[in-house]
Amino acid sequence: MDDATSEVLRLRECVDALRTKNSELERTAAEMHAAVERHENILDSITDRVYAFDKDWRFTLFNKPAARQVRELGKDPAALIGRIMWDEFPGAPIEEVFRAAMRDRSPVAHEHYYAPLNEWVENRIFPSSDGGVIVLQSYVTRRKRIEAYFTEGQKLSRTGSWAWTVATGELFWSDEHFRIFGLDPQAERPSYPAVLQWVHPDDRSALQMAFEHAVRTKGEYDTECRIVRPDGEVRYLRSLARPFVNGGGQLIEYVGSVIDITERKRAEEELHTAQAELARIMRATALGELTASIAHEVNQPLTAVVTNAHALLRWLDLDPADLYESRAATERIIRDANRASAVIARIRAFVKRGDDRKTRMQVKDALREVAGLVRHEALAQGVIFRLELGAALPLVLADRIELQQVVLNLVLNAIDAMRAAPDDARVLTVSAEKYGVDAVLVTVSDTGVGLDPRQRDRVFDAFFTTKPAGMGMGLAIARSIVEGHGGRLWVAPNDDRGETFQFTLPIAAPAS
Template identity: 35%
Template structure:
């Protein structure tokens, strides 16, 4: 029995050891799991920059996680206190944050606040703290919470707000600039017929702002005469080409606006034809151009009358010669008819000469009427050599009176030019008379003016008038083309200015240089031939985009003329 008792005791003792071992193993497993959980929690807090804490509102004791120490930049070896926390608050956030904490402690309510702190290194951080009372503790408030470092997100938010504010300011300035310059921007999706317009374009077309616009609406507002050009623009856009056009808009109230549009395809959208461009209201510019052209026409008329007034003797001579011939021929014809028998053949021949002289007088009167008449520019194909001869015939007596010899070198192979005959006559007449004036004070037996024409590269035609007068000072050349600048005692100073305006309106240029060999100066102009100037009559006031290469100096800086 004792053996059994001993055995039973032994067996009982063995059972106790087994349970202990199991308990120990369970404890170690629990501790290991807890350690892993703590490691994972610490890692998660580091990754999310979120620390955890407890705070006893009665004892003011704090228990922080490692990440909380890192966030606040406190020494982990020193237990944190409320005084340390209050001292770390940003001065601007200290009072409101402390008031919120005290309110939460007093009412045992959750706490949620954003605030800034200043770390020991002087860095400013943005923190977000959330906490709530632990419900199992009822005697007083003990809070469990977390603090997250939201500095990066706050700075990003501030940067975004600053960018949005800057964008808003930029848009405000852009809108104001567009209003001042009367220029609007647009985006046009050709396939979808979608149009995104800025404010100015709505104003140009007279559409209510933010109206959904379609090509049909746009086409209905465009002047009918400009529709062919608009349709050509649409064809270019359909194949993805950039475009530029000046056209007119007829608003619903009958008011007309002039607009200039330019656009190009957005390369970043390769699968659709989407265009970005700008449209400018150039109505005032067009009105000013029309007024300027009218003033120029009036001034040109004055210049013509002034020039012709000095040709009074020449005009009288040109008219009196055929009139005298008519009278003589008429008397001769009467005598031949009164003879017995009548000299019919002689009378017939004399009558033909009378008709010839009458036509000659009529031609002189027609040329004078053309030069004196105010009428719009009429572009036609003319022979520049014939125009030179007409002017020289008209001014021959005046040039003889001044003892000026005119020598011509007019090449026959020059192309016809597309020009207004009267205006070109005015320019040639002005250059010839200026050459004669330049030789008035030169002691020469006879002054000589050389007038020449020749064809140039690019289909241009040049006419030059060279004299042997006083020449030009290089620094004064461009001043001669300024309105109302004159070197003559009785001059108006508008001849060369008007002449340059006329030549530029013909797509050409006019310049003057001192002669390199001998004395005197040469004034010349170059205008495009009829083929090179095709369509120029529709752009009378337009400057040429290019001029032919010549041996004359560049006048790109002469625009003050």
């Protein structure tokens, strides 16, 4: 082999080596290109906007969503690379936060409203290895809106939220929850023992029992209680909660709401007061209709008293005085005066404003007392009044005056209904009997003109009346009283003529 030949061979080797190197380089370049493309694709597939800045706030990179945003702001993304952020977007409200992140080399998250885009944005700023920062920006307008709705909703509905982690006993409260309790969200850390302290002493043990029972049974709970705020104001709350249990059946957390129902409670109380007052007026009105009969009820014993007194004087004036007759007359005076007084006491009790006073009582006693009030009225209207009390009945838990009011109302309506009936067919029957296993049934039946079916559907409506001067409240009140006692009141036509009103009252639990 000569030199030339060996030179050729060497060159050939060099060429081969260079070829090999070249193809390697080409392969590497292609791989690199692919990698860049892959990274760009990844960047572009991020829906958030990604911006990168070098340490001098020069734009070095942005993804497609970011480019779109830049165009929306009226700039060319390609021309922006290498430009300084603060020159392009002077006076941006985020400058200080961004600069701090760059300076401190620590990640920062920040939300703000960006007017040019009419969006709420959240920027998460991360320091990058080249000494610059990368900014990930998302639009949070929707989330912000939901948060605002939630906060507003909580405020408007006076509903606070809480969550209680079972394992740690940690308690989270929403701002509205703090507000309901009259507490400062910054200053107070809620805890279960603290909550119990704010609860009204009278409601504390009931709430504690309800909550601890729910935790024991991993059940939901729904209870009402009062709290005393730091300023001493008492609020009524309804508290509801649901348990969250993991796959293994272990109780993880309770999530609940407290609703400030003070206004509703007050409205209920006012309604109750108004109803009681209306009921009292209706009683007085009913008694007004009975004035003549009541006058009779009082006048009869008074007549007897006056006449006995006259007789007494005459027995004493005899010579000799008849002491036997005098004594008898005196005893009758005492008896009859007491009778008159009892009638008046009964009427006064009936007109007096009634507080809710339910006692265990015999329905029959109330029926007898009403009978005493209306007997003469029935007589005056030519109505035969039958009181059928039958066998012994169990006691009911009832407000005597209210019960009498219901019966009186039904009885007066019945007498009214019979005004137009023939003289010989006016029969009013009031009876009481056992109803099923747990109730007493009171029946008031007349032989009057009856109701037409459309009226029957509406008789219990407020302000519905078939009487020219009626208020239309009697039966509405009667029904609310009966329902307030846990009973029902209804009406049905009789087979032959007239209507039958019936109501039930639950039997009182045995005295403990």
